[in-house]
Amino acid sequence: MPLPDAVSSGIDTLLDRTVAPGFTKVGSAVRRRLPTWPADPAPGALVGRTGLVTGASSGLGTATAEGLARLGARVVLVVRDAGKGAATARELERAVPGAQVSVATCDGSDLDDVRRFAEQLDVDGVERVDVLVHNAGAMPPQRTESAQGHEQTMALHVLGPVLMTDLLSPRMTGGRVVLVTSGGMYGQRLRADDPEYLQGEYSPTTAYARSKRAQVELLPVLLRRWSNKRIRVDATHPGWADTPGLDSSLPAFRRLTRPFLRDAEDGADTTVWLAGADPEETGRLWHDRRPRPTHLLPTTRTGDVERELMWEWVIKQTALSPS
Structure with missing residues (x-):
């Protein structure tokens, strides 16, 4: 029963x-x-559509790209290393017969390179983007700065994705943006007063979680910004997944939890499901195909003023129009 x-x-x-x-x-x-x-997306749900996945040469990114390809999407692997991207594309073409996979290079933390990438898509013949998955991530062991001098995790997880989406928004009408965040953000509040992590002793796990908290807190602002294009904007967190990034960033945690870690396909499931099932509900944090609360602790709750201060910082650093 x-x-x-x-x-x-x-x-x-x-x-x-x-x-x-x-x-x-x-x-x-x-x-x-x-x-x-929730039911799986219908077979062929993404036939005729194009999906871009950043950080697609390993782990969750590769699993996400494969999931989109299995639903029929043309997939663009957005990677820093063209050689690794080409190898991943060949793997996906073997795993998914008939898959349409191409590779584009971009360092998502370098705002100038993000601008170049958006312009290059025209040359590559990508006229429309239906799904944009911001999966690229990093957790440097010490405070590192991007090409423009921004703290690396905030540049890669917040500034780059916002700028890339804004530049691609004219070709994304009715599309879906997914920010792959982390459950680690539950332990941090939004730090609009110190987005560059210049105060206190630097902690890589804290920096990572702060940037992921920023992704989630900006969802309503981003949804509002691109509402005229009817772009849905969501975040997913994969749970604890066994990926190369986890092994390099948190090796001790991986050793302790490895028997219980999800594989990459399981970690990417909700991202692929959002793209294929395309639920009307949006502006939410999702995990295991369900919207989840953005706070588990009262000490991490964010007010509108702090959220707007963070948004003002993002607008200033990316040189985007505030409207």
Whole structure:
């Protein structure tokens, strides 16, 4: 006898609030067996559409690109290393017969390179973008600056994605933007007073989580900015997934939790699902195909004033029009 929906939803919520089981492969395995688990996208849901995935040469990015390709999308792998991107493209073409995969280079933390990339898409013949997944991420072990002198995680996770989306927005009418964030952001509040992390002793995990918190807090602002294009803007967090980035950034955590870590496909599932199922609900943080709260602690809650201050900083650094 199937569980009543109320019980199923209660189990789902309990997994989410207790974090550890919900973020692991145990959480997704349990949720997939619940009657409230949303249906998969229809086969061929993205045929005739184009998806761009940043950081697509490994881990979650490669899994996301493969998921979009399996739904029929033409996929552009946006990578820093053209050689790695070409190797990934060949792997995807073997894994998904008939897949349309191309490679474009861009350093998402370098705002000048983001501008070049957006212009180059015209040359590459990408007239429309239906799905834009900002997956590229990094956690430098010490404070590092981008080409324009911005703290690296904030440049790569916030400034670059905002600028790229804004430049591509004319060809994204009715499309969907997904920011791949992290559950680590639950432990940090928005720091509009110190976006460059110039105060206090630098911590790579804190910097990473702060930038991911900024992604989530800016969702309503970004949704409003691109509303005239009917662009949906969401964030997903993959839970605890076993990726090359985790191994290089948090090796001790990976050793302790490896038996419970999700694989890359599981971590990318909700991002692919959002693109293929294309739910009307937007402006939300999603995990395991459900909208999730953006705060688990009262100390991380953000007011409108602080959010607008962060947005003003983003506008200033990217030189975008404030309107």
